[in-house]
Amino acid sequence: MAEGGSTDSGAPTGRAARELLTRADGLLAAARAVLADHERAVVAVRTALDPLLDALVRQDLAAIPVSRLKDVTEGRLRIGAVEQAGFTTVGQVYAASRYELRQIPGVGAQTADQTLAAAARIAHAVRDTVALRIDVDAPDDATTALVTAVYRLVAAGPDVRRAVDGARRLSDRLGPLLAAAAPARGRLRLVFARRRVRAGALQAVASVRDAVADARERELPLLFGQVSVDLLRDPESPVAAWVDFELRSAEYYSLLAELSGTGPDRDAAEGFLPSGMADRVRGLRLDDARLRVSLRGYQSFGARFALAQKRVILGDEMGLGKTVQAIAALAHLAARGETHFLVVCPASVLINWAREVRARSTLRALPVHGPERAAAFAEWRVSGGVALTTFDGLHTLEPGGVRPGMLVVDEAHYVKNPETRRSRAVAGWSRRTEHVLFLTGTPMENRVEEFRSLVRQLRPELAPAVTPTHGAAGSQAFRRAVAPAYLRRNQQDVLTELPALVQVDEWEEFSEADRAAYRAAVEAGHFMGMRRAAYARPESSAKLQRLRELVAEAAENGAKVVVFSYFREVLDTVREALGDGVFGPLTGSVEAGRRQRLIDGFADARGHAVLLSQIQAGGVGLNMQAASVVILCEPQLKPTTEHQAVARVHRMGQIRTVQVHRLLATESVDQRMLDILARKERLFDAYARRSDVAETTPDAVDVSDASLARRIVEEEQRRLGAG
Template sequence: MLFAGRRSRARVREALDAVRSAVADAEERELPVLFAQASADLLRSPGSPAEAWVDFELRSAEYYSLLAELSGSGPDRDAAEGFLPAGIADRVRALRLDDTLLRVSLRGYQAFGARFALAQKRVIIGDEMGLGKTVQAIAALAHLAARGETHFLVVCPASVLINWTREIRARSTLRAVPVHGAERVTAFADWREGGGVAVTTFDALHLLPEGAAAEVRPGMLVVDEAHFVKNPEARRSRAVAGWAEQVERVLFLTGTPMENRVEEFRSLVRQLRPELAPSVSTTHGAAGSRAFRRAVAPAYLRRNQVDVLAELPALVQVDEWEEFGAEDREAYGEAVASGRFMRMRRAAYAVPGTSAKLERLRELVDEARDNGLKVVVFSYFREVLAAVGDALGPDVFGPLSGSVPPARRQELVDAFSSVEGHAVLLSQIQAGGTGLNMQAASVVILCEPQIKPTLEHQAVARAHRMGQVRTVQVHRLLATDSVDQRLVELLARKDRLFDAYARRSDLAETTPDAVDVSDAELARRIVEEEQRRLAGDTDRA
């Protein structure tokens, strides 16, 4: 370079500056970590082309999001970071997330959400339905556990307590301890002694030992469906506030867009950041969602699907596990004793007023309404759809059933699709599962698992098809210790690779029953298993 011309030296310096800039940008985007993950995980040699395809299908979100991040073609960073002011966003990005105790790969926006909760300490994550608020919370807990924290507390509606417990165990190595029901005192003592993540309900929280919050001081308090505590005078709100006062880090989760409910937001943020509440004005909501987000940025992060669509899988499937109430359990026991398989399958809706499944369905529909999303509810049984219709009110469309002429079915679907914003369509899975296009819907609720897997696949395909512009969320309502659990377990034993291939074969396209278990055989096995199980429970009692 000593003997190079002035112009050549200038070009070399420009090239060096460009390299330094590229390296700095790569480090900021954590590309070395991403490349290491890719080489160790996604780029490992598959056993066969078939296994490679199945792995891609099962983890397409991970492939697509990693490729997007590596190529720089992911979503706009400001949008994925909730349009936070630069100072806050920089502070969040500077925090390195410890994922050693996680069992799941996070999308970029999910990792940012977990870091936001950790960096800002007392916040609300209000991501749109289906973006993975639960896994972001678990990632934050896992980070703190890796850094030495031992106790955490999750408060949620009873309808999602089982899901939280399962998700914690599936997505991390953390110990989950349900603190609920008749055994809550024993479970709480176990958690206090052994640590882990205690998962309790709003109604059970105030029943925990007085002074426990000050004694245990969890590393983080997570409150799911935080809009449940918007009324500061309610007992559940006072119980949450009592714990929040004793905990340094508090994370509220809600899918309700707070810019439309500024008074509710002010009530929630008062529990987290009292100093911020007076500065939250109704004019912020009126100014639009981005203006609102910037005004409340220290305590609020929300991303919509459109913000992070490039990182989302095309299909999000969630198993919603619920526990029988006393009346439903009695109805289920009678159905099992009589050996009536179909009655067992719909027993969770036998007493609509106390049905845990129906309560969870209402919550899912309410959240979809808040986000302007259309919902299709499928069930095999007309009686179940009637109960759902009664619970949701007269504005639902349908139900579509075998007794409805095909032309009328299409009219109902067209009317449902033409509604601006939220709407609900009810359909028997046999009638609406084939031949109709429902891509206006982006939320699908299956009231019970189906005997034939192809029935579920075909029903979901009504919404998840060409023309669909949103991620489709599929929620399957399941009851623990019931025919649902037996059915899911039995179907899961089928060879996964064979299923994946069979569903794509010409044979499967023309004769879908070819890959399904015999109805009669499956029903007989499940009835016998349930009769033995319940008889054993009675003997032990």
């Protein structure tokens, strides 16, 4: 057998086989190292988490009367003697030992054991429901240890899941193969092996070669090395971990819910679907190889619902991540071989869609909009990816021979009237596509006719069965009636494990009028004019259009909204655009008593209401926790100004998750400000923001207004060739 040759089957032998097996040993060691590093990180989190959960469980058990032990045993347990001995709560029994209970007159070994078992069952049920809340304003040693432990997993990013899954599969595959291939590690050993053993070894070598080649093609060696390093990286300091927690708290809570096994009620998280349908959706394994984000449990279920039911409406309440669920469904289909996808949305969110697709997945986003629309669409037909177009542009696109793997229609209530051109265009593409996903935050149980119109495009056989009676019977009755085509979850049902703050950057593209106003301000070197330019032409303002949409969606969900801007002129424009029934604006010239009356009126208003405020006035000394939606009309020069304004809403007494929407214009002063401010030292920001001085005098820790303004004006003049 020649040194370094191969068999008839192509399996390497001799030196080539030994080198291959050595490489495979290294790959297997790297895979096992990733698994070990991940396990250590998980154990560290659980070690810090368990005492905190135990304390919450004990707190809840202390409020449960001892008589509830009889309910667990359906009345068979006699606890009279236990009660007479002074045990009044389940918590006291749970903390007791078998020996202590045996000392009670009339309590034998069997009764003691049954009593402790009943208390343990209640404790187990309580543990499944407790929700840990981490108070960033009152960190202690226990929560700091937990945040620091979770930091390693969060900082390592979404690649951790892919690395661990890949390492586990590779380890399961390579381990037995390398054992079977052992005779091929030595020439003489292989020569003198029995024929069956030799044949098995050579076959195993061939399989090892395939496994190594597949791992290299998927870039697993590089991934394993990077993730192992990331999982071993501690934060620079406890404060650094707390800073990261504030910036990405949703990811921390998502991981904690996953590791603790706690979370929202399953029926609510699954939209009260019938059990058989929910089982079928749960049974679908979501392929996340093309995703760059970890999904929360309810988000994973939403994506699987869209895939399993194929033609559906996802109607989750505003702020629950409908976009990322849609992207997860697209990524799953892409991992299974689909190449072309189409997203239709209002022009105001097209840029956001492009950014989200690129940030949350490895899919290629291709905006099909504007003067280059035809060329972009032709490129998509040839090369594939996620084509992003608007309702008004869709009718100009001819599919030709392309059948998208999925059609996603955002803000689907735009096509509720089947007679409009946009609805006919959507229907035409829908008929060509097996998977169709409509997204809308509008609660359909309040608009049964609108729902029936939408569902006719998706599942015409279901439409006749939907009547106004279903809506009148309440949301759960409506959802069960339309379950095959509709999934909706509310914040209060599924965000129990999350902190009460969700921040969204709403990127908009200037309209032509916006762009002209902006260029004029740049040419004049007018920094404040540049910041206001997006609202200079209200009739065509892209930001104002998005603001109207956000307010309308909040109105549909009965949520109160606070709109902040630095500029009185912008608030006047917003007030005129929204019409009657708007409170404010609160400005520095409004005396304190009237300010409080405005806020009280806003809080007392039934259901939806809008309050306008200058950010300087609303950010100091006023509590606005009646609101659950904050809209920032433009970014601020001082990050602390935004922080203080949002804190008026997101504070003690707030019972709903707060959504913060920051309206931003691409290729503008907004983007330049964020780029420059992002370069500031994050830790310095955090130390300063946590200090009393920073809270009372933001100027002390922020960059100079004048230098920042001058720098941005000069950059924009150079970019636009103006001034």
